Amino acid sequence: MNTSVNLAGVTLKNPVLTASGTFGSGMEYSEFVDLNRLGGVVTKGVAVTPWEGNPTPRVAETTGGMLNAIGLQNPGLDVFLQRDMPFLQKFDTRIVVNVCGHSEEEYVEAVARLADSPADLLEINISCPNVKEGGIAFGTNAAKIEEITRAVKRVAKQPVIMKLSPNVTDITEMALAAQNGGADAVSLINTITGMKIDINRRTFALANKTGGLSGPAIKPVAVRMVYQVAQKVSIPILGMGGIACAEDAIEFLMAGATAVSVGTANFHNPRVTEEIVAGIESYMTRNRVEDINELIGCVK
C-alpha cells in the first residue's frame, strides 16, 4: 500500500500534517504522538521579531468549534531557529515553517533567513484574521496576494505554500492570484471570522472582540472551498478546516487536496493526528486502495 504523496515537489510519507498554531513546534504534543508517524509538522507562525500577541481571553468554545484570537504571539525567528528547528530535525517527518509578517518586507526577510535552514516547505500566512497589519489585509486582496507571492518566491529556496483566507467572496480568485505569483501550492482554509458574546458578563467572549472560527463546524465550508480551488488551479492544495478523524481527512483528499492539516482536533484528543494516519491506512485496506493518490481529487 502506498500512502506517500508529493506536495510541491516534497515527498510526504503520508498526507497528514498538523495545522499551524495548534501544535506549537511539535514539542508539547510529542508526549502523545510519535512525530515520525506524521507526514509533516507545520509550525506555529513565526516572524522576524518576537510578537506579544493579543490580550486574554484569547479562546472561546462554540458549538462544534472554537474561536481564537491569539494574535500570532511568537518568539521570533532567532529563537525558532536555535530551539525549535533542532528539535524537529530529530524526527523523520517534514518540517513546514509557517511565516507571518506585518508588511511585505517582513515576510521577505523571514523567508530569506529561512532559505538555508532545514525547513522542507514554507507556508506563508496571509490570512490571519486577528492582526491588524499583514494577515488578512493582504489575504483578501488578489493583487496583493500575487505581489507578496512573487516577492517571497524571489528569495525562497524551499517550495512556497500560500495560506488562504475563507473570508472572501471568491476564494478561487485568491488561489489563482497565488498561482500567478508563482506559488508552489496553496493551503486552505484559515479560520472564518466570528464573534461570541458572553451574556452573563454582557461583553465579548474574546478580548479582541472577533476571532477565527475553527473545528468541525467549519468543515463543510472548507471542503467546498478545497473542491472549488481544485477545479481552478494546477498547483497542489494542502486542505484543512475541522478535520477530526480519518473519514474527514479522506473527504478533503477526494475534494482535491494532496495533503491535509489537523488543527483544533488536537485540543480534544492529543493523539488524534496519529489516529488519523492509522485510520486512513485501514480505510485503504478495507476498500482495497493500493495507492492513496487514487483518492486525490477523485470526486469531480
Next chain:
Amino acid sequence: MKQYRDAEVISAEQLAEGIYSVVLQAGEIAAQALSGQFVCVYSDDKAHLLPRPISICDTDREAGTLRLVYRVVGFGTDELSRKKAGDYVRILGPIGTGYEQVAEGAERPVRVLIGGGIGIPPMLLLAKEWSEAGYEVHTVLGFRNRDTFLLHDFWKYGYVHIATDDGSVGVHGTVVDAIREEKIITSDNAFTALIAACGPMPMLRGVANLAKEQGVPAYISLEERMACGVGACLGCIVKTRDVDEHSHVHNKRICTEGPVFNVKDLML
C-alpha cells in the same frame, strides 16, 4: 509524563449548593499529581471540544485515585455532576507547575493558605502536604454564606479561619479582612510567613497587596480560558514583568509555567 485516558468514577457526591466532588480512578495521573496541578476534563459530547481545567483537590497515591471538587457553571461541569460510580470521564494530566516551585523552606514556617469560593479545593492537597512537612498551616477560606464545604477536610490540617460575604459564619468580609482581624499575619510574624492563594481575581489582587505591604512571599494560582492544556496554543497566557524564557515576550502560559506563580513575577 502527562496521560490522556478514561478514568472511572469511584464515587460522586454533592457538597453544597452547586458544589460537587468526584473521585476518579486515574492510575499514574494520581501517582504523579502534585499540589497546585490540575487535570483537563473532556465532555462526552463532540460539540463541546475544549477541555475543562479542574484542580487536583486531593490524591490517594496508593489507590491511584484523584479527587476533584468543582462548581457547576455550564455544560461541562453539569455533565460531570451527572456522572455516577462506574461511569467514565476522559481526562488529561497531571498538568502545570504547582507548589513544588516554592523556593522558601523552614525559614518561613508559617504557611497561610487562602482560598476563595471555588479556589478553595486546590488548597486541600497543599494543606495536607505542608502540615505533613511540619509547617504551621493556617487555612483562610472565603465563602458567600453559611453554605460552606470541605471544612471537615481542612480541619485535619492545621488552623482554619473563615470569612463570609454576608457575615453568617466567621469574619464578615473578605479573606484579607479575616487575616487582619484574626492577626494571622502581623508585623511580628511576617518575616516567617508565606502565602499561597487561589480564588477570583479581585481576591488575588487583595492578597497580592497584603503580601507586598507585609513583605511576605506569595504564590497564587490563576485561571484562564484554555484550548490545548499542554502549552501549544498560547491561549492561556498571563502578562509577566520580565521577558519569559520560553515565549521570549512578556507572557507565560498558565497551563505550563503555571497555574501557580510567584506574584512578584506577574503584572496583575
